[in-house]
Amino acid sequence: MNDTYRNFVNSPLGARVVRSLGLPQPEVLRRYRIGQREAEFGGIAAIGAGPAPSLFEVLAGVLERIGMTSVAHEQALAWLAIAQRRQSMSGRFAPVAPNASAQERVAALIFDATGIADSLQLDAAYAFFHDTLRSLGACGRIVVLGRPPERCAHPRQWTAQRALEGFVRSLGKEARHGITANLIYVGDGAEDGIEATLRFFLSPRSAFVSGQAVRIEAATIDAIDDWTRPLAGRRALVTGAARGIGAAIAQALADLGARVAGLDIEALHDTLSVTMHGIDGAAIDCDIAAPEAPQQIADALDAMGGVDIVVHNAGITQDKTIAKMTADAWRNVIAVNLAAQERIDEELLSRGTLRDGGRIVAVSSIGGIAGNVGQTNYAASKAGVIGRVQCLAGGLRERRIAINAVAPGFIETHMTAKMPFALREAGRRMNSLSQGGEPGDVAQTIAWLAHPGAAGITGQVVRVCGQSLFGA
Numbered sequence: 001m002n003d004t005y006r007n008f009v010n011s012p013l014g015a016r017v018v019r020s021l022g023l024p025q026p027e028v029l030r031r032y033r034i035g036q037r038e039a040e041f042g043g044i045a046a047i048g049a050g051p052a053p054s055l056f057e058v059l060a061g062v063l064e065r066i067g068m069t070s071v072a073h074e075q076a077l078a079w080l081a082i083a084q085r086r087q088s089m090s091g092r093f094a095p096v097a098p099n100a101s102a103q104e105r106v107a108a109l110i111f112d113a114t115g116i117a118d119s120l121q122l123d124a125a126y127a128f129f130h131d132t133l134r135s136l137g138a139c140g141r142i143v144v145l146g147r148p149p150e151r152c153a154h155p156r157q158w159t160a161q162r163a164l165e166g167f168v169r170s171l172g173k174e175a176r177h178g179i180t181a182n183l184i185y186v187g188d189g190a191e192d193g194i195e196a197t198l199r200f201f202l203s204p205r206s207a208f209v210s211g212q213a214v215r216i217e218a219a220t221i222d223a224i225d226d227w228t229r230p231l232a233g234r235r236a237l238v239t240g241a242a243r244g245i246g247a248a249i250a251q252a253l254a255d256l257g258a259r260v261a262g263l264d265i266e267a268l269h270d271t272l273s274v275t276m277h278g279i280d281g282a283a284i285d286c287d288i289a290a291p292e293a294p295q296q297i298a299d300a301l302d303a304m305g306g307v308d309i310v311v312h313n314a315g316i317t318q319d320k321t322i323a324k325m326t327a328d329a330w331r332n333v334i335a336v337n338l339a340a341q342e343r344i345d346e347e348l349l350s351r352g353t354l355r356d357g358g359r360i361v362a363v364s365s366i367g368g369i370a371g372n373v374g375q376t377n378y379a380a381s382k383a384g385v386i387g388r389v390q391c392l393a394g395g396l397r398e399r400r401i402a403i404n405a406v407a408p409g410f411i412e413t414h415m416t417a418k419m420p421f422a423l424r425e426a427g428r429r430m431n432s433l434s435q436g437g438e439p440g441d442v443a444q445t446i447a448w449l450a451h452p453g454a455a456g457i458t459g460q461v462v463r464v465c466g467q468s469l470f471g472a
C-alpha cells in the first residue's frame, strides 16, 4: 500500500512542513529487493567494546567476507592489531562533521559487550555510542553482542548483561533516520555460529527489525558453500502463500535456493498458481482447518520427498469485542491460526515428513504480545503460537529442528487495508521507524531463521515491527 505521508515527508516541501510542526519523519528505508544482491553490504563499521571482548576474531572474519571496512573506537584499540594481522583495512574512529555526506558516515556501529561483567563496566557502552551515534548514516545498523544473562555464573555479570536490553532498545528509539538497533546474546560455544545472524542484522534485509534481543546457542551448523543460495537443495512449505506476507515468504525462500510448495484455500487457486509459477514452486489447494488437512499436506509433501522448512503463515481475523463476538468467530480464528499449526506439525513430525535438521517458523503477531481491543480470539491464537514455539523447542533439539516465531507489527497487506483509516494511520506511525512494514520485511526475517547458519536460534520470538510501541 502507498504510504502517502512518508512520500510527502521525503519531498523538499514536506520535509520543511513536518520539521516545523514536529511531526514524525519516516525515512525511506533501504531494503533488500529480490535479485539486488550487489547492494547488500558495504561501508565502514565502527567497532567498540567493553573489557575483554571475545568476538573480535569472529567479527573481523565476517566483516572481511561481506566486504565492510572498519574503524576502531579508542576503547577498542585491540581491534587494530587483529585487523592488521588479517591485513584488513582499518583505522581509528574519528567523528564526522554534523553536515557530513552519507558517504562520509559509518554504516554500522558494532559493540562487543561479551566481556562486561559488572554494571560499572557499562560505561564503555555509554562512551562508544556517545561518541559515535551522530556519525552513523541514515538506515545505519547498530549491533550489540553480549552473553545470555541467564547463563552468566555471577549475579553482577547477569545484571550487566541484562541491562544491555534496555540500553539497546533505547538506542533504537533515539536513533531515528531508519536506523535499527539489535542485541545478539551469544552463548558459550556459539561464537562460530553468529555469521548468518550478523549478516542479517547488518544488511537491508532487517530494515524493519529493531529493538530485538536474539539468543544464539551452540549448534551444529552445516557448511555454507554459497551465501547467496544457502537453501539450495532444501524444500519448504509455506501456508497462506497466495498473497500478502505468505507470497513474499515463498519468494524470499526461493530466492535463497529453496524449492517451495505454497498452500492456500481453493478459492485463491488462481492467485496461488500465479505466485508459485513465478518461483517454479508447487501449489497445494487446502483449507488448513479442515479435519483431513494434516494428512493431505503430509501426503503431498511426502510425494515431493519430504520437507526441511515449514512456515505457518496462514491466518485470519474476525474482530469483535468479546460481548459481541459470535462463537463461530472465536472458533474459526483459533482453528486457523493456532489449532491447524498444532495438528499439521504433529503429523509432519510423527511421520518424519519434516526432516531432521529442519526448521519450523510460525507467524505470530504483536497482537499476541500486547493484546488488542476486538481481538481476544486473534490475540489468544497468536499468543498460543508463541507458547507452542517455546514449549516445543527443547524436545526438537534432539532432531536438530529449530522452531521460532516471528511477530509482525503493522505490515501493509490486505489484512491491514481492511482497518478503519484512523486506526491504520496510528498503527503505521506508532513505532520507532514511524511507518508500516512491507511483507518482504517479514519474509526476510523468516528466511534468516530458516537459514542453515541460524541453527543455534530456537524457541524464540522475533518481532518485525519497527520497534512498535505496542507490547513494548
Ligand SMILES: NC(=O)c1ccc[n+]([C@@H]2O[C@H](COP(=O)([O-])OP(=O)(O)OC[C@H]3O[C@@H](n4cnc5c(N)ncnc54)[C@H](O)[C@@H]3O)[C@@H](O)[C@H]2O)c1
Pocket: 239, 240, 241, 242, 243, 244, 245, 246, 263, 264, 265, 268, 286, 287, 288, 289, 313, 314, 315, 316, 336, 363, 364, 365, 366, 407, 408, 409, 410, 411, 412, 413, 414, 415, 416
Ligand atoms: N498484515 C499485518 O499487519 C500482520 C500483522 C501481524 C501478523 N500478521 C499475520 O501474518 C500472516 C499473513 O497475514 P497477511 O497480512 O499476509 O494476510 P492475508 O489475508 O493477506 O493473507 C493470509 C493468507 O492466508 C490464507 N488463509 C487464510 N485461511 C486459510 C486456511 N484456512 N487455509 C489455508 N490458507 C488460509 C488466505 O487465503 C491468505 O492468502 C497471518 O498469520 C497474520 O495473522 C499480519
